Amino acid sequence: xxxxxxxxxxxxDSPRFRATIEEVEGDVCELESKLDKLxxxxxxxxxxxxxxxxxxxxFVNGIRELAQQSTRDEVIEVNRQTxxxxxxxxxxxxxxxxxxxxxxxxxxxxxxxxxxxKEAKKQFDKVSEExxxxxxxxxxxxxxxxxxxxEATNILTATRKCFRHIVLDYVLQINVLQSxxxxxxxxxxxxxxxxxxxxxxQGYDLFSxxxxxxxxxxxxxxxxxxxxxxxxxxxxQKHSTIQQKDFSNDDTKLEYNVDADxxxxxxxxxxxxxxxxFKTWNRYSWRWFSIQNNQLVYQKKFKDNPTVxxxxxxxxxxxxxxxxxxxxCFEVVSPTKSCMMQADSEKLRQAWIKAVQNSIATAFRDKGxxxxxxxxxxxxxxxxxxxxxELKERSLKGxxxxxxxxxxxxxxxxxDCGQPDPRWASINLGITLCxxxxxxxRSLGVHxxxxxxxxxxxxxxxxxxxxxxxxxxxxxxxxEARREELGARKPQPGxxxxxxxxYIKAKYVDRRFVRQPSDEELRNKVVSLSxxxxxxxxxxxxxxxxxxxxxxxxxxxxxxxxxxxxxxxxPMPMPATLPPPSPCKEVVFYEPKEYSPGLQLYWASCARSxxxxxxxLAHGAEVNWVNTEDDKRTPLIMAVQGGSLVTCExxxxxxxxxxxxxxxxRGPLHHATMLGHTGQVCLFLKRGANQNAADxxxxxxxxxxxxxxxxxxxxxxxxxxxNEEMREAEGPYSQSGDExxxxxxxxxxxxxxxDPDKLNRYQQYDPQRP
Numbered sequence: 176x177x178x179x180x181x182x183x184x185x186x187x188d189s190p191r192f193r194a195t196i197e198e199v200e201g202d203v204c205e206l207e208s209k210l211d212k213l214x215x216x217x218x219x220x221x222x223x224x225x226x227x228x229x230x231x232x233x234f235v236n237g238i239r240e241l242a243q244q245s246t247r248d249e250v251i252e253v254n255r256q257t258x259x260x261x262x263x264x265x266x267x268x269x270x271x272x273x274x275x276x277x278x279x280x281x282x283x284x285x286x287x288x289x290x291x292x293k294e295a296k297k298q299f300d301k302v303s304e305e306x307x308x309x310x311x312x313x314x315x316x317x318x319x320x321x322x323x324x325x326e327a328t329n330i331l332t333a334t335r336k337c338f339r340h341i342v343l344d345y346v347l348q349i350n351v352l353q354s355x356x357x358x359x360x361x362x363x364x365x366x367x368x369x370x371x372x373x374x375x376x377q378g379y380d381l382f383s384x385x386x387x388x389x390x391x392x393x394x395x396x397x398x399x400x401x402x403x404x405x406x407x408x409x410x411x412q413k414h415s416t417i418q419q420k421d422f423s424n425d426d427t428k429l430e431y432n433v434d435a436d437x438x439x440x441x442x443x444x445x446x447x448x449x450x451x452x453f454k455t456w457n458r459y460s461w462r463w464f465s466i467q468n469n470q471l472v473y474q475k476k477f478k479d480n481p482t483v484x485x486x487x488x489x490x491x492x493x494x495x496x497x498x499x500x501x502x503x504c505f506e507v508v509s510p511t512k513s514c515m516m517q518a519d520s521e522k523l524r525q526a527w528i529k530a531v532q533n534s535i536a537t538a539f540r541d542k543g544x545x546x547x548x549x550x551x552x553x554x555x556x557x558x559x560x561x562x563x564x565e566l567k568e569r570s571l572k573g574x575x576x577x578x579x580x581x582x583x584x585x586x587x588x589x590x591d592c593g594q595p596d597p598r599w600a601s602i603n604l605g606i607t608l609c610x611x612x613x614x615x616x617r618s619l620g621v622h623x624x625x626x627x628x629x630x631x632x633x634x635x636x637x638x639x640x641x642x643x644x645x646x647x648x649x650x651x652x653x654x655e656a657r658r659e660e661l662g663a664r665k666p667q668p669g670x671x672x673x674x675x676x677x678y679i680k681a682k683y684v685d686r687r688f689v690r691q692p693s694d695e696e697l698r699n700k701v702v703s704l705s706x707x708x709x710x711x712x713x714x715x716x717x718x719x720x721x722x723x724x725x726x727x728x729x730x731x732x733x734x735x736x737x738x739x740x741x742x743x744x745x746p747m748p749m750p751a752t753l754p755p756p757s758p759c760k761e762v763v764f765y766e767p768k769e770y771s772p773g774l775q776l777y778w779a780s781c782a783r784s785x786x787x788x789x790x791x792l793a794h795g796a797e798v799n800w801v802n803t804e805d806d807k808r809t810p811l812i813m814a815v816q817g818g819s820l821v822t823c824e825x826x827x828x829x830x831x832x833x834x835x836x837x838x839x840x841r842g843p844l845h846h847a848t849m850l851g852h853t854g855q856v857c858l859f860l861k862r863g864a865n866q867n868a869a870d871x872x873x874x875x876x877x878x879x880x881x882x883x884x885x886x887x888x889x890x891x892x893x894x895x896x897x898n899e900e901m902r903e904a905e906g907p908y909s910q911s912g913d914e915x916x917x918x919x920x921x922x923x924x925x926x927x928x929x930d931p932d933k934l935n936r937y938q939q940y941d942p943q944r945p
Contacts, residue, residue: 180346182417186339189442190463190477199349203292206356209244210285213237217277238364280363288352288359295348302334302341309334310461314446314517317610318502331519340418347414354406358399365392441466441530446517447473454515455631456501464516466530469538471507471514484514489538493531495524507531576634580607585648591679592666602627602638603828604683605645605789609668615676616683623683625828637824637858644785644821653786653793654682656690663688689793697770704778704787773800773810781813783822798831806838815846820854833864840870848876853887860895 180199184192216237220230309331316327368389442465449455462473465481469488472481485491485507496504496515503524504517518524580600581587589597590606599613600606601624608616608626616624627634658665666675681687692700767774776791777800788810792798801807811831814822823843827833836842844864847855856876860866869875877896880888 180349182343182346182413185342185346186417188338188342190474194477196349199353200296203289203349203352205244207285207289209237209241210281210360213241214278214281214285217281221278241360277363277367280359280366284356284359288355292348292352295345298341299345302338306334306338310519313519314456314501316502317500324502343414343418347410350410351407354403358396358403361392361396361399365389365396439465439467440534441527443523443527444519445473445527448515448517450512450514453631453633456517464527466534469534471531485509487538488531488535491531491535493528493535495528576639577629579639580629580642583643583646583648585651586646588647589668590647590650591682592668592670592675594668598629600627600629600642601625602641603825604650605642605785605825606647606650611672612675612679615672615679618676619680619684622830637820637854638828640821641785641824641828645789649786650789653689653790654686655688658688661688686793686795691794694770697772697775700787701767701770701774701778704775704782704784707782707784767804771800772796774802776800776810777802777808777813780810780822780826781817783814783817783819785822785825788822788825792829798826798829799835801835808837809835809843811835811843812837812841812846815843815850815852815855818850818852820852820858823855823858827858827862833859833862834868836868836870840868842868844868844876845870845874845879848879848885848888848892849883851883851885851888853885853891856888856891860891866892866895 180192180195184195213234216230216234220234223230309327313327313331316324318324368385372386372389442463444461445464446456446461447464449457449460462475464471464473464484466488470483471485471488471491472483474481486509491507491509493505493507496506499515501517503519503521504515505524505528507514507516516527518527577598581597586597586607588595588607589609589612590601591612592609594609594612597607597609599608599610601608601613601616603625607629613626616626655665663678663681666678772791772794773796775794776788776796776798779785779787779791799809799811801809809831811823811826811833814826833844834842841849842864844856844859844866845868847859866876877889877892880892
């Protein structure tokens with residue numbers, strides 16, 4: 176019995192099984208394409224009687240192509256060795272036989288058998304995704320929440336059981352299809368050959384040579400039908416036997432076998448923690464691990480080259496990890512690095528730890544005295560790594576964002592339900608959230624809330640400052656102002672999810688608890704913000720000049736544009752004294768025709784007041800509101816005028832358009848360049864600002880920066896242009912471009928956020944300057 180996909184292998188769901196399934200699916204897809212083509216050619220032959228000669232030649236070529244697609248099948252390969260030298264006549268009898276032998280039979284095979292295969296494939300793909308989601312949920316279940324752990328474990332058990340039933344059905348369908356296709360195709364070809372034999376009486380001598388072959392194929396067809404029926408009964412019996420097995424104990428069967436024929440002592444799926452500086456767990460980070468040749472390796476797909484995690488297991492130790500949030504984790508530690516992995520259950524974790532320990536012991540027995548030396552070296556190295564400060568230092572760095580944000584009053588509990596010790600945040604609202612509320616916020620969409628982890632994600636300095644200037648207390652004063660007045664109950668930790676979700680939607684989507692200001696209150700707020708902006712402007716009019724800082728480092732032998740010829744780009748001369756930046760247009764408050772939340776956002780952006788900006792957005796202000804009475808400026812342009820990097824970041828996180836222009840054709844990047852705000856220029860370039868846009872004077876940001884002799888901004892603009900050209904040259908699938916660009920932009924970003932005094936290379940911009 177010839178089985179294309181083994182039933183036992185499919186239960187492992189290994190990369191070998193996935194690779195086989197992928198190959199079979201591609202083969203079936205190609206078979207369907209060839210059969211469809213053959214049927215259409217047959218129809219064309221029937222309809223085009225006058226052009227029968229050409230259509231028949233194409234039809235024969237289609238048969239040969241089908242034989243080439245099945246070169247590994249000896250039965251169908253016979254058709255490739257057969258040549259058809261047919262007399263080309265038009266006859267209803269021949270076309271009727273072709274209709275019945277080719278079109279009807281093959282179309283029935285395509286519509287019935289291939290349709291069953293597609294339905295089985297659709298069920299298999301669906302249950303594979305459900306299993307994948309169950310694995311992720313089971314892995315993410317926190318140790319201290321038993322009900323979530325039990326729920327995740329039950330879902331995973333049920334999903335795996337369903338997956339095994341579906342995959343067995345799918346494998347059965349594949350094997351039956353592969354067995355049946357040979358007889359169906361051969362049956363169609365044989366019927367068509369007999370149709371030609373009946374029609375071509377005058378060509379009997381030509382077909383007399385094929386008659387022995389046809390008799391042979393007829394005998395083979397009879398045998399194939401008998402074999403196919405027997406194979407089907409055997410496979411259905413085996414399928415039924417395996418399906419009756421007890422799957423109540425859902426742990427994957429893993430056995431350590433040091434004498435395995437393929438050299439693999441142990442293999443199976445494990446989650447792997449990333450080895451970057453942030454030690455994150457990616458949701459798709461499971462890999463097929465194996466212990467072979469005294470090494471620990473993993474691979475994602477069967478055809479991928481194995482990635483070596485540990486070169487020599489004799490230099491390693493393995494230990495449980497109980498001090499982290501995830502369950503069933505263990506760590507393999509070597510003198511140079513460590514690898515954190517997670518199993519699906521405690522039983523599997525113990526099996527892997529025992530397998531690694533046995534592999535270490537086996538390696539020492541094989542190497543004899545050399546093993547003792549390596550053991551001493553291993554224990555010394557790993558001991559220093561376990562007790563050293565490197566891992567501790569890394570963990571502290573990873574917790575710095577959490578510590579800074581939770582230090583803000585009110586942030587120590589979830590903003591929406593009060594759950595202590597939140598680990599998530601909404602960066603456009605500036606609040607902290609528990610894991611349940613963060614999931615609900617994600618479901619609202621990024622236009623309402625952008626969720627990020629305080630422990631797993633990277634935090635830019637400007638985002639941390641944004642979080643520290645808002646916080647749960649500020650936002651709740653805005654979004655829960657009328658909650659008590661309306662008698663709405665705020666959720667508590669442990670409340671049902673649907674109640675919490677209804678409250679959060681009412682709070683942020685419907686804004687049911689926001690207190691709308693009266694016209695007088697709105698007017699007083701706008702006037703107050705304009706006066707606050709004047710005080711901020713007057714306090715920065717007489718700042719002492721500062722010396723220019725050294726330019727951020729470039730690669731050896733390269734300049735800002737990525738070239739090595741320094742003679743072509745001499746450094747621009749800098750003035751001895753640098754006056755403080757002044758706005759290119761004086762910001763003057765005037766009595767507007769109408770007061771609106773958009774006008775409040777406009778002046779709050781200039782006054783650098785994030786709470787007032789958040790209040791304006793809650794009152795319905797459009798983030799890209801245009802002030803038609805003031806050169807069509809937007810809140811983002813006014814945030815540039817105010818000189819606050821955090822204010823710009825807040826607007827961008829709330830979907831502000833970084834390329835919206837004023838009446839002079841100048842976008843935020845133009846204004847930031849004119850004012851010499853290097854940090855804002857860096858921020859806008861990272862957010863996709865169009866540096867090629869020109870104002871009504873046909874000046875681009877680079878032209879303005881060169882005229883103002885601002886070396887830092889010129890460097891940033893040229894680097895951004897160089898990086899854009901490199902991406903275009905590398906094609907649509909290129910990544911972030913040159914590493915120099917990334918390094919220098921990172922230097923400017925941290926400098927602008929943490930030490931803005933260093934970015935003071937500015938000469939007063941004069942539009943009339945030649």
